[in-house]
């Protein structure tokens with residue numbers, strides 16, 4: 400009887416330790432895409448608007464960070480980039496990304512940052528997420544834009560990745576605000592993370 404009790408208690412201890420370990424090791428990652436070059440409203444930029452937001456999200460949540468870069472660089476010229484991106488959206492293209500997709504096995508949450516491009520997520524981001532495999536992950540989207548907000552991007556992500564849990568209450572920040580107003584970005588990100596229960 401004593402042995403059975405010991406076994407039982409030992410089992411409980413192991414179970415509770417493994418759940419503590421799971422909580423400790425559950426990590427989040429910020430995956431973002433952001434373009435430099437000629438921008439819609441802030442001239443030629445060296446650091447993209449979304450990049451600025453992504454770094455704040457990563458710092459506030461203690462997340463790892465991964466930048467999606469396209470293999471065939473988008474034109475620096477704004478109108479040329481607009482034209483190429485339009486074609487990619489229309490054809491649901493999957494342009495290649497540079498390097499290797501991150502190993503997502505150690506993450507349960509992905510903060511996903513992107514600029515609104517033609518009312519959608521830039522196609523190269525889909526390429527990356529399809530390769531990295533996001534089934535079972537929670538995706539928390541944030542974007543920068545110049546008037547369209549998130550648009551239907553969160554819905555589109557949920558449609559392309561039906562086995563991921565895509566938060567529909569994403570964060571949208573104007574690109575020119577992201578580029579020029581660090582305090583506003585901090586306030587917006589903080590408010591969003593608190594609403595999601597990720598910050599106290």
Ligand SMILES: Cc1cc2nc3c(=O)[nH]c(=O)nc-3n(C[C@H](O)[C@H](O)[C@H](O)COP(=O)(O)O)c2cc1C
Pocket residue numbers: 432433434435438439440446447448449450480481482484485513514515516517518519543544545546547548573574575
């Ligand atoms: C190809 C392309 C398409 C865009 N389409 C939209 C759009 O549909 N709606 C919108 O509000 N802004 C649109 N924009 C503006 C960007 O979303 C905005 O400038 C954003 O902040 C750029 O972020 P980035 O610097 O991180 O790339 C577009 C910009 C580009 C380059």
